[in-house]
Amino acid sequence: MTSQKDPARYVGMLGGGQLGRMFAQAAHSFGYRTVALVPEEQPIIADVAQHITAEYTDTVALDKLVAAIGDAPVTLEFENIPVKTLEYLESKSVTVRPGIRALKIAQDRRLEKTFFREDAQVPTAPFFILEKDDDLKNEQLVSFSFPAILKTARDGYDGKGQVKVSSLDELAAAWESLRKVPAILESFVTFDRELSILVVRGADGDVAFYGPFHNEHEDHILATTWSGMPLADATVESAYELGQSVVEKLDYVGVLCIELFQCGDELVVNEMAPRPHNSGHLTIETYTASQFEQQARAALGLPLAPAVMRSPGAMINIVGFRPSEAALQQIMALPGVHWHWYAKDAIKEGRKLGHITLEASTFEKLEELFVEVKGLLKS
Ligand SMILES: Nc1ncnc2c1ncn2[C@@H]1O[C@H](COP(=O)(O)OP(=O)(O)O)[C@@H](O)[C@H]1O
Ligand SMILES: [Mg+2]
Structure with missing residues (x-):
């Protein structure tokens, strides 16, 4: 019998929580080893994958990741991976799936809601983007349908960065409570x-x-x-x-x-x-x-x-x-x-x-x- 070398197969992962861990388990079942880049010292993916501990924007660590996986593609487990990280990987000819555009849009509710309405043309709740004091005087707000929810444009999850706004009178104070970061006002949807x-x-x-x-x-x-x-x-x-x-x-x-x-x-x-x-x-x-x-x-x-x-x-x-x-x-x-x-x-x-x-x-x-x-x- 002749023996032939079976080369190791790799895939890269940005993140190392439970989603990354379940991904690594699935990839492993058809013979791919996951190498994860994660900020944590002891991420839970470590039980089932190799990992490099570093910030996502650490280019030395990104080079290590690329060296470890060769020309294999990279995927991710959460949407707040810095876009810079993906740009750096792409500059090294690494394929990242999903790519930069999807990530950019998913990171910012302003881009996301506008994409849904304008590009994908799918129904959304009525929304209004709030970025500067003058926006509070915008006449579109006069006919805006309240009650509504004011959400920070970035970094919200599990309901964090959201405030209820019952009427236009409450909007300025609600925005103040979110420290006037860019935000999106969405009409409340009465759903089943x-x-x-x-x-x-x-x-x-x-x-x-x-x-x-x-x-x-x-x-x-x-x-x-x-x-x-x-x-x-x-x-x-x-x-x-x-x-x-x-x-x-x-x-x-x-x-x-x-x-x-x-x-x-x-x-x-x-x-x-x-x-x-x-x-x-x-x-x-x-x-x-x-x-x-x-x-x-x-x-x-x-x-x-x-x-x-x-x-x-x-x-x-x-x-x-x-x-x-x-x-x-x-x-x-x-x-x-x-x-x-x-x-x-x-x-x-x-x-x-x-x-x-x-x-x-x-x-x-x-x-x-x-x-x-x-x-x-x-x-
Ligand atoms: N426009 C809305 N109308 C009614 N309920 C909403 C609306 N937006 C959000 N919610 C409620 O708040 C929850 C969290 O909001 P969501 O936009 O999904 O933010 P995240 O999941 O990122 O915290 C939703 O799952 C839903 O229950
Ligand atoms: Mg949600």
Whole structure:
């Protein structure tokens, strides 16, 4: 028998939290080693990937990353990676997926909302951009529909950097409370529920869709995601249509999550995340290919896998605590339950520490399982 060398295959990751970790696990299953660049000394990705500890803009560290992965592409786990980092990597002929344009737009609600309305032509809540004192006197505000939410243009997450504004009279003080940073005023949408979809676009332009999922938040943090609930075909179609328009107008390659408000038959686009999303974790067990496998395929320029729902699913986020060992014993013994623990260094309030995915043959059975698991989590 002759022996032939099988060269090591690599992929780069910017970030090293749970999303990066689940990505590395997926890429690893088809033989790719992830090398992550992360600011933390002990990122949780370190258990499953190599990593370089440095700031994202440290060019010496970026050179090390490039040296470690050769000509392999790089992907990312969160949207606030500095654009400079991507520019530097591209100047070294490294392919970064998703690319600079998508990241720039997703980092700034002004660009994002304007992109949705003008380029992708998808429905959004009425909005107004606030950048300077004079903007408060703009006559468009007189007819603006209140109540509204004022959101900082940059760096908001989990409801941070947002204030409710009941009427025009409250706007100046609300903006003051956000230290007058560039912000966007959005009319309040009275929605029936919050949905999300994942749209994956491969390097060849092929597109796969997941969802819509139904998301429930507690304290502005995602608490539960439902998949496979009854939903009108027309709603699913319009979600996918708007998703297609967004990824095409962005010339996007990778996994994109779009958050939506469902108001009767209408869908209103809220925001997007240019990466796998917490609401997509249930794709690991309840779809034919997970969002992380698709991210790896798209980043590496491989064909996408078909995204077919295998069963209804639910995801319970574990935020700020670890269930008792007794509860875990019982939960893990239930059929259709998948326990994920991210093994972070500390248990802290408001921190996403793990999740539980539930699957069942029907949505009704899923709801029963959900009630059972929620009860055990409290014990
Ligand atoms: N225009 C709006 N109308 C009604 N609710 C909103 C609106 N914008 C945001 N929200 C609520 O606030 C949550 C957080 O807002 P979002 O824009 O998604 O910011 P982030 O997730 O980055 O904190 C949403 O999931 C939704 O529940
Ligand atoms: Mg959001």
